[in-house]
Amino acid sequence: MLSIDSIKKGVVIDHILAGKAMQIYDHLNLEALDCSVAIIKNAKSEKRGKKDIIKIEDRIDLDLNILGYMDPNVTVNIIEDGVITSKLKLSLPDTLTNVIQCKNPRCITSVERHLSHKFLLSDRGQKIYRCAYCEQEHK
């Protein structure tokens, strides 16, 4: 396996579904960071066969809602002095605000641009979110 130096202090987003790392990188706006960020694609995984990993060499506040929505199976490891001090398990968030957009042209959010695009989880098993205003399912 390709070797990437372990980090002393920072965040490792592990067990990302293979191929999704760049999407997560974009959604979390990691490009704006000054610190080192490593993206490892198609690493070997016992659970998933292949996985992606993102290593961030700084302690930053991640939007766990976005991460949970994009891939609830990822693990977030917090690293201090070279060791994992906590492992955060994610799940689908109950609400999502300004993560996805309502595409219903009849929804009030289509004409009133200042409104937040808020979605509520309506079926956890099937990962169905509905717009809080018009109740249209997000696809």
Add this chain to the structure above:
Amino acid sequence: MRHVIEPTDLSPPELNDLIKAAEEVRRRPEDYAGRCHGKILAALFYEPSTRTRLSFESAMLALGGGVIGFSSGDASSASKGESVADTIRTVSCYADICAIRHPKEGAALVASQFSTIPVINAGDGGHEHPTQTYTDLLTIHSIKHRMTDMTVGFCGDLKFGRTVHSLLKALTLYPRNRYLLVSPEELRIPDYIRGLLKERDCLFEEVTDLESAIERMDVLYMTRVQRERFFNEEDYVRLKDSYILDKRKLSAAKPDLTILHPLPRVNEIAPEVDSDPRAQYFQQARYGKFIRMALILKLLEEAGAC
């Protein structure tokens, strides 16, 4: 602050109380004549409406209150680009309660989030219209004196009909009703309503022929089959007459059938049916005023304004 944006904003016990209150209003309107004296209803209608707007206004006037508002978006600052949030914040300064109709889905919810007075959703596009559902329930209860042990037929456009979905959601909370769902194949109830009927253990049948199903019904809720819902003109022409209620089809129905329709009607109920005592759709429009009187009173009382 309490608002009514969707039918389930009132719990089943609250809904039963509301129906009882509306029946009391209907029996003794004189007792309610001055109950909202000095209070103002803002009727914010961003699109045309006959029954809903006039019944809200009539309800508030019958309670002794006053009414302000507009009857189209063009007559308000919405035409200058004002947001629903800013409009309702302004209206909250001038009125005690508000009824809002807007063509966009979710507009009433937005209004409720910025309002300091109770907001009633008077229809937000094809989404929700709670006072229509409450009107339908009051009408059924007032005529049948029960909400259970009935065979209720729904006929017409069951796929897009907002009133059908809302009434089914509300009626299925009451036990031992059966449902006959009559529609063309293209306009059957959506999956989520079918799922709800199964989840609540309701007996229901989906059929395409009104004539053979009508004899089993205690209530028949008619809706319009719209031309634009069909993929081609041929199918529309072939099917449209099957879903028009006329005297001939009605001849097989029970003598105490109750025929309802949310109105406006176009051609789905022949005018010859209007004189039949089973036709209750204009009574239904009348009940719409009583339920709105009861709802306005309830919300104003809860807000401490009455």
